[in-house]
Amino acid sequence: MSETTDLSRAPEAMIADMGRRARSAAGRVAALPPGAKPKALVAAARALRDAAPEILAANEEDMAQARTAGLSAALLDRLMLDEERVANMAAGVDAIAALPDPAGTLIEETERPNGLKLSRVRVPIGVIGIIYESRPNVTADAAALCVMAGNAVILRGGSEAARSNRAIHAAFVRGLEEAGVPTDLVQLVQTTDRAAVGAMLTADGAIDLIVPRGGKSLVARVQNEAKVPILAHLDGINHVYVHASADPKMAAAIVVNAKLRRTGVCGAMETLLIDCDYPASAELLRALTDGGCEVRGDAAARAIDPAIATADAADWDTEYLEAIASVAIVDGVDAAIAHIAAHGSHHTDAIVAEDEAVANRFLATVDSAIVLWNASTQFADGGEFGLGGEIGIATGRLHARGPVALEGLTTYKWVGRGTGQVRP
Amino acid sequence: MSETTDLSRAPEAMIADMGRRARSAAGRVAALPPGAKPKALVAAARALRDAAPEILAANEEDMAQARTAGLSAALLDRLMLDEERVANMAAGVDAIAALPDPAGTLIEETERPNGLKLSRVRVPIGVIGIIYESRPNVTADAAALCVMAGNAVILRGGSEAARSNRAIHAAFVRGLEEAGVPTDLVQLVQTTDRAAVGAMLTADGAIDLIVPRGGKSLVARVQNEAKVPILAHLDGINHVYVHASADPKMAAAIVVNAKLRRTGVCGAMETLLIDCDYPASAELLRALTDGGCEVRGDAAARAIDPAIATADAADWDTEYLEAIASVAIVDGVDAAIAHIAAHGSHHTDAIVAEDEAVANRFLATVDSAIVLWNASTQFADGGEFGLGGEIGIATGRLHARGPVALEGLTTYKWVGRGTGQVRP
Numbered sequence: 001m002s003e004t005t006d007l008s009r010a011p012e013a014m015i016a017d018m019g020r021r022a023r024s025a026a027g028r029v030a031a032l033p034p035g036a037k038p039k040a041l042v043a044a045a046r047a048l049r050d051a052a053p054e055i056l057a058a059n060e061e062d063m064a065q066a067r068t069a070g071l072s073a074a075l076l077d078r079l080m081l082d083e084e085r086v087a088n089m090a091a092g093v094d095a096i097a098a099l100p101d102p103a104g105t106l107i108e109e110t111e112r113p114n115g116l117k118l119s120r121v122r123v124p125i126g127v128i129g130i131i132y133e134s135r136p137n138v139t140a141d142a143a144a145l146c147v148m149a150g151n152a153v154i155l156r157g158g159s160e161a162a163r164s165n166r167a168i169h170a171a172f173v174r175g176l177e178e179a180g181v182p183t184d185l186v187q188l189v190q191t192t193d194r195a196a197v198g199a200m201l202t203a204d205g206a207i208d209l210i211v212p213r214g215g216k217s218l219v220a221r222v223q224n225e226a227k228v229p230i231l232a233h234l235d236g237i238n239h240v241y242v243h244a245s246a247d248p249k250m251a252a253a254i255v256v257n258a259k260l261r262r263t264g265v266c267g268a269m270e271t272l273l274i275d276c277d278y279p280a281s282a283e284l285l286r287a288l289t290d291g292g293c294e295v296r297g298d299a300a301a302r303a304i305d306p307a308i309a310t311a312d313a314a315d316w317d318t319e320y321l322e323a324i325a326s327v328a329i330v331d332g333v334d335a336a337i338a339h340i341a342a343h344g345s346h347h348t349d350a351i352v353a354e355d356e357a358v359a360n361r362f363l364a365t366v367d368s369a370i371v372l373w374n375a376s377t378q379f380a381d382g383g384e385f386g387l388g389g390e391i392g393i394a395t396g397r398l399h400a401r402g403p404v405a406l407e408g409l410t411t412y413k414w415v416g417r418g419t420g421q422v423r424p
Numbered sequence: 425m426s427e428t429t430d431l432s433r434a435p436e437a438m439i440a441d442m443g444r445r446a447r448s449a450a451g452r453v454a455a456l457p458p459g460a461k462p463k464a465l466v467a468a469a470r471a472l473r474d475a476a477p478e479i480l481a482a483n484e485e486d487m488a489q490a491r492t493a494g495l496s497a498a499l500l501d502r503l504m505l506d507e508e509r510v511a512n513m514a515a516g517v518d519a520i521a522a523l524p525d526p527a528g529t530l531i532e533e534t535e536r537p538n539g540l541k542l543s544r545v546r547v548p549i550g551v552i553g554i555i556y557e558s559r560p561n562v563t564a565d566a567a568a569l570c571v572m573a574g575n576a577v578i579l580r581g582g583s584e585a586a587r588s589n590r591a592i593h594a595a596f597v598r599g600l601e602e603a604g605v606p607t608d609l610v611q612l613v614q615t616t617d618r619a620a621v622g623a624m625l626t627a628d629g630a631i632d633l634i635v636p637r638g639g640k641s642l643v644a645r646v647q648n649e650a651k652v653p654i655l656a657h658l659d660g661i662n663h664v665y666v667h668a669s670a671d672p673k674m675a676a677a678i679v680v681n682a683k684l685r686r687t688g689v690c691g692a693m694e695t696l697l698i699d700c701d702y703p704a705s706a707e708l709l710r711a712l713t714d715g716g717c718e719v720r721g722d723a724a725a726r727a728i729d730p731a732i733a734t735a736d737a738a739d740w741d742t743e744y745l746e747a748i749a750s751v752a753i754v755d756g757v758d759a760a761i762a763h764i765a766a767h768g769s770h771h772t773d774a775i776v777a778e779d780e781a782v783a784n785r786f787l788a789t790v791d792s793a794i795v796l797w798n799a800s801t802q803f804a805d806g807g808e809f810g811l812g813g814e815i816g817i818a819t820g821r822l823h824a825r826g827p828v829a830l831e832g833l834t835t836y837k838w839v840g841r842g843t844g845q846v847r848p
Contacts (some may be wrong), residue, residue: 119566213810371840374845375540385536398633398653422678
């Protein structure tokens with residue numbers, strides 16, 4: 001059975017109590033004057049800057065323990081804070097404070113024949129849970145996005161970053177307090193007991209939405225155990241399809257960027273689909289290998305360039321997150337769409353083509369959160385989409401898809417204004 | 425343990441297979457020409473009219489069995505079909521066919537500084553599961569809404585209506601077939617084995633969203649067992665707050681309508697909150713009792729009218745769905761808001777007031793899917809909201825709140841159109 005079954009009452013009672021305080025704080029935020037939320041975030045950013053020495057000292061302790069525990073260089077880099085990273089974290093909070101407040105905005109307005117005026121108005125979701133791993137900057141970043149949308153947030157970071165997270169949280173809350181905003185808006189789970197994660201995942205009623213931020217095993221655990229709704233993506237098995245009509249220079253630039261700009265991000269291309277009628281296949285494969293990418297092809301791709309490795313069945317379903325790409329030769333846009341339907345993860349898929357009808361067919365039919373025409377998959381990012389940041393990228397089908405930022409952290413209510421209408 | 429644990433493989437395999445066929449059919453719908461969906465629904469409505477004799481014969485068998493089983497008069501009435509009800513069912517399908525198609529509509533469009541044109545476009549959710557009880561008209565109604573939004577649907581009706589549902593489903597699918605639309609778009613779970621419900625609830629990946637339609641025990645089971653996201657409401661513990669500034673004639677008309685127009689609907693008022701400064705409390709209570717309503721009051725209400733019964737603690741949390749109302753006297757709008765926060769079910773709550781500032785405070789602060797000012801709670805209905813019907817009313821916080829119709833049966837995708845943009 002899962003861990004949640006073995007929970008002592010303690011973590012569940014703790015999360016329930018945090019949830020109650022979060023709900024109460026969120027309710028009080030609704031009554032604050034306009035401008036209170038950005039003001040509080042600016043104060044939080046200032047408090048983060050002021051607390052840089054404490055934050056860096058706490059981080060040094062986390063780093064020392066992580067080195068002793070033998071964490072990989074990549075994990076140590078994610079955990080590490082320096083003055084510049086603290087400054088960037090504070091600047092990120094300031095940037096979120098400058099975004100338009102989504103709460104209270106009007107989605108639509110109608111008047112019914114009986115004179116009842118109906119509107120749909122954006123409101124905060126309520127209590128958001130964030131479960132994340134080593135990066136301590138998520139503490140400030142996620143808190144700022146949740147607060148700006150009017151939500152309360154319960155943060156649960158990785159145990160390896162516990163001291164850093166506590167120092168960042170303490171500073172953030174100091175800023176809220178100075179601004180006269182309820183400090184229970186931003187709560188940090190202080191225990192490193194993993195059972196607390198299980199308690200959050202089953203706290204339906206206390207927590208309205210959970211966003212996991214981290215590696216695949218964290219997201220998989222959250223998806224398996226959660227009773228609370230979640231927004232997440234497990235994989236980014238993203239495709240670029242190069243159509244016969246593609247401009248070869250553009251195709252090579254997009255494919256190389258999509259695969260190699262950063263190989264570890266969820267928007268990176270993992271599989272290249274080349275149309276069998278595309279005239280510059282050999283050059284395209286060479287552009288990848290010249291860029292330092294290992295290419296694993298199907299038989300048709302290997303016929304074009306015998307030097308590349310052979311892809312096996314598992315390659316089409318693999319998110320490498322490395323300088324490796326699988327390549328298949330496909331016969332027409334519908335074959336590309338079928339390959340993506342069979343192997344994709346509904347994250348981000350792109351077509352390179354000059355033929356607009358073919359591109360529109362791809363954009364309409366590929367069932368992914370993000371579909372792109374003549375652009376790199378690496379644009380899959382809330383900042384690049386103009387959202388001012390992101391709490392994560394969602395590949396589920398409900399509530400919000402793709403990059404989720406302030407709007408995705410809201411819901412709506414129906415408001416009806418009448419003059420005494422009764423229903424006949 | 426729950427029933428799902430004891431499932432034989434059979435129901436799970438059956439639902440998985442239905443899900444695969446549904447997904448495939450939904451994919452083919454995306455490629456149909458515009459107008460194909462409404463045309464198919466008009467054909468389905470015609471087929472329902474043509475099949476009226478078979479549907480009524482099947483319903484007569486269900487009714488005979490239900491009478492033998494001793495079902496209540498209310499349940500028998502829900503199950504019963506006659507010529508008029510079949511005609512209304514077909515007319516309902518025609519009405520849904522006349523609604524604007526939500527799929528493909530543009531939500532927003534921007535151009536990024538790098539020239540990338542980004543839009544968010546409505547798309548169908550995919551595969552919807554509907555789990556419902558005795559009313560056989562849901563078979564046609566839910567199928568029509570799901571298909572109009574471009575989804576495939578897996579229907580699981582109550583065992584008492586099995587023959588009626590099969591006849592309605594057979595006719596509906598005949599219509600789809602005549603119109604050249606994949607018949608797997610509308611599938612009916614043919615077995616009355618309750619394990620099939622458990623298999624639907626845990627079919628995440630195969631079914632994208634489940635909407636339960638029925639009584640509280642069905643909805644509670646679905647909420648407890650579902651791994652698939654659901655849209656539902658468990659309770660409609662709705663309040664009307666009559667402020668001191670309320671117009672007495674309007675207050676009485678709204679309260680009587682909210683409680684007594686139909687007592688069995690989820691939008692009915694269950695608790696009346698009267699401000700202690702409202703000058704016409706006695707008349708208001710009398711209007712309810714004169715209308716045939718049993719009134720259960722707190723001490724202050726009983727001081728106004730000693731003839732009314734005493735409310736106990738459970739009354740404030742009870743959805744009567746009968747001609748019974750609980751009444752509390754509250755001191756000001758904030759006390760009303762606090763009562764609703766403590767006892768409401770986030771469904772529909774109304775204020776009667778002439779004071780606009782007080783009304784706005786109520787509308788902004790009460791955390792319900794629907795909040796109304798000077799209008800009856802019985803307007804909580806997709807048809808009354810101009811949505812052309814509803815698949816249900818949702819009191820959760822994500823994706824869709826309040827009456828859910830075509831738009832709530834869609835999601836969106838991000839579509840980016842570039843000219844070769846790569847990310848720096």
